[in-house]
Amino acid sequence: MINLIQHFAIRNEVGEIRPLKIGHINDSFIVDSKNPGGESYFLQKINHHIFKNVEGLQKNIQLVTNHLREKLKEAGETNIGQKVLQLVPANDGKLFYQDAEGSFWRVYVNIQGTHSYDVITPELSYKAGEAFGNFQFMLSDIAHDELIETIPNFHNIEFRLEQFRDAVKANAAGRLTKTQWLVDEIESRAEEMCMPERLFREGKLPKRINHCDTKVNNMLFDTNDEPVCIVDLDTVMPGFVLSDFGDFMRSAANTGAEDDENLDNIGVNLAIFEAYTRGYLKKATFLTPAELGNLAFGAKLLSYMQTVRFFGDYLNGDTYYKIEHEHHNWQRSLAQFKLLQSQEEHFEAMQKIVFDCRN
Ligand code: GN1
Ligand code: MG
Numbered sequence: 533m534i535n536l537i538q539h540f541a542i543r544n545e546v547g548e549i550r551p552l553k554i555g556h557i558n559d560s561f562i563v564d565s566k567n568p569g570g571e572s573y574f575l576q577k578i579n580h581h582i583f584k585n586v587e588g589l590q591k592n593i594q595l596v597t598n599h600l601r602e603k604l605k606e607a608g609e610t611n612i613g614q615k616v617l618q619l620v621p622a623n624d625g626k627l628f629y630q631d632a633e634g635s636f637w638r639v640y641v642n643i644q645g646t647h648s649y650d651v652i653t654p655e656l657s658y659k660a661g662e663a664f665g666n667f668q669f670m671l672s673d674i675a676h677d678e679l680i681e682t683i684p685n686f687h688n689i690e691f692r693l694e695q696f697r698d699a700v701k702a703n704a705a706g707r708l709t710k711t712q713w714l715v716d717e718i719e720s721r722a723e724e725m726c727m728p729e730r731l732f733r734e735g736k737l738p739k740r741i742n743h744c745d746t747k748v749n750n751m752l753f754d755t756n757d758e759p760v761c762i763v764d765l766d767t768v769m770p771g772f773v774l775s776d777f778g779d780f781m782r783s784a785a786n787t788g789a790e791d792d793e794n795l796d797n798i799g800v801n802l803a804i805f806e807a808y809t810r811g812y813l814k815k816a817t818f819l820t821p822a823e824l825g826n827l828a829f830g831a832k833l834l835s836y837m838q839t840v841r842f843f844g845d846y847l848n849g850d851t852y853y854k855i856e857h858e859h860h861n862w863q864r865s866l867a868q869f870k871l872l873q874s875q876e877e878h879f880e881a882m883q884k885i886v887f888d889c890r891n
Contacts, residue, residue, distance in 0.1 A: 537563055537575060539629040540620050540639045544570045554749070555764070556853045557582055562642060572642040573620065577635055578628065582852070583766060586636045588680040590627035593765050594619055595678060596671065603670040614643055614760050643761055646752035652784050654807035656759075660751055660784070661811025663759040664743070664776060669815060671741040676770045679741070686744055686767055687775045689837055690729050693722055696844040705849035711862070714869060718840055725836050728772050728826065737822050742771035748784040773823050774830025777812060781805055781831035782838060786871050790838075791864040798867055799874040805831070805882060809889045817891060824890055828882035835872040839865050 533549045547564035554560055563573040583589045600616045609615060620639040622629040628638045649656065685691035700708065700715055708715070731737035743750070744767035752761040783790060785804040788797030809827070813819075845852045846861035855861055875882065 533561070533575075536629070536631065536637060537573070537639070539622050539637075540573075541623055542571075542573060542620060542639065544572075549575070558766075563639075572644060574640040574642045576638050576640075578638060580634075580636050583682055585680065585682065586628055586630075587626075589682045589766060590619070590638060592679050592682060592768060593617070594627055595674070596765055596768050599674055600667075600670055613641070614646070614754070616761065617641075617643070617763060617765060643752055643763075646754055646760060648749040648752055650749050650789075652748050652804065654803045656753070656757060657784060657804045657807040658811040659757075659759050660748065660780065661808040661813075662815050663751060663762065663811075664746055664780060665812045665815025667743060667762050668740060668773065668776065669818065671768070672818065674741055676739070676741070679769055681769045682766055686769065687742075687771050687837065688729060689833065689840075690726050692837055692840050692844075693718075693726070696840045699844040699847040703847060705847060707847055707849075707862075711843070711847070714839075714843060714865065717869065718836075718843070721836060725833055727829070728774060728833065731822065731826075732772070737772060737826070738820065739770040740773055741768060742773065742776045743768055744771055744775065744779075746776045746780040746783075748780060772826075772830070773816065773819065774826045775834065776830075777827045778830030778832070778834030780808060781875075782834040782868075782871065784808065785831070788867065788871075790867060791860065792867045793863055795866060795870045798870040800831075800871070800878045800882070802878065802881060802885070806885045806889070809885050813886075813889045813891060824886065827886050828879060831882060832872060832875045832879065835868050835875055839868040839872060842868060 534546055537546055545566040547566040550562045552560040552562060557579045559577040561575040563575050565572050578586055580586050597617050597619065601612055604612050604615055618641045619627055620641060621627055628636050630636050652660065696718065728737055732739065743762065745764050750762060750764040751759050752763060754760045785801045785808065787799045787801050792798050842853065842861050843865035846865060850861055853861060
């Protein structure tokens with residue numbers, strides 16, 4: 533591993549290299565500096581079975597981070613090194629390094645003095661809403677064709693349902709017998725859930741540059757608990773704002789965990805929902821009535837989409853997400869579906885919150 537990091541243009545002598553247990557896709561490590569207080573690094577092995585165009589992925593990230601840096605400078609911000617990710621190029625100038633085994637690696641400067649949350653308070657949720665709203669705003673003037681779709685059709689539910697139906701048909705892991713009831717639940721909602729894609733085709737719902745992975749733990753807070761930096765920029769691409777709004781609610785406005793084994797823990801946390809919505813709408817002043825009117829729907833859609841994706845992976849025999857035990861993807865599917873049911877029950881309350889919080 534130490535040999536690996538030497539391929540990057542780092543400025544410090546390397547100390548310990550520690551694996552981090554974050555994310556379901558890439559492998560992450562912190563590379564400490566040998567000198568206490570020195571610059572440290574965030575090393576990642578990119579899952580190139582999922583991100584098939586690594587060069588395009590890295591170019592996207594460079595473009596997005598440069599853009600954000602410019603915006604922050606224009607706004608007179610200081611300490612920008614803490615507020616935007618900074619890629620460290622390889623010694624040959626490329627934004628990644630490919631090792632002898634064909635694996636792809638990248639390095640960021642590690643943003644020290646920050647932390648993230650898996651479970652959040654309403655107060656922090658309000659600040660997170662402002663931060664994600666501002667993030668969308670800062671990226672709103674990047675031309676859509678400057679960015680590639682690092683995973684084509686990533687948040688397109690019509691496409692996700694097609695993949696899911698293929699998984700059901702193939703039943704590769706032989707897991708369908710006991711799980712057919714959830715296939716039926718998914719199918720009974722399929723038409724409703726494809727509504728945003730239909731609105732888009734009719735020219736009634738726009739796409740904007742989205743983060744597309746607005747999980748609560750993709751935001752770094754400083755020692756004063758102020759949000760400083762949004763991380764995990766692998767999937768920044770055009771999409772519906774309801775998607776980013778919904779993914780935050782899916783991960784934060786849940787009284788249980790994403791993969792909670794006790795389904796009784798799971799339900800919508802309306803206090804978090806309200807606080808985030810207030811913060812988000814304060815910054816996202818650019819929304820059309822159709823976008824605003826479908827934010828609460830986005831919360832349902834993202835829980836649904838995640839059920840479809842986890843369950844599809846379970847049926848395929850766990851080929852996409854990292855799992856910690858044999859039936860982990862099934863446990864995740866059940867937990868996400870339970871959240872969806874709770875969101876359905878509370879849909880009117882969620883809609884009312886959005887309308888009460890609008891400017
Ligand atoms: C994956 O990067 P990570 O592991 O936080 C996934 C997201 C899912 C999420 C579910 C590229 O995100 O789309 O919402 O897991 N990322 C990719 O927790 O598929
Ligand atoms: Mg991610």
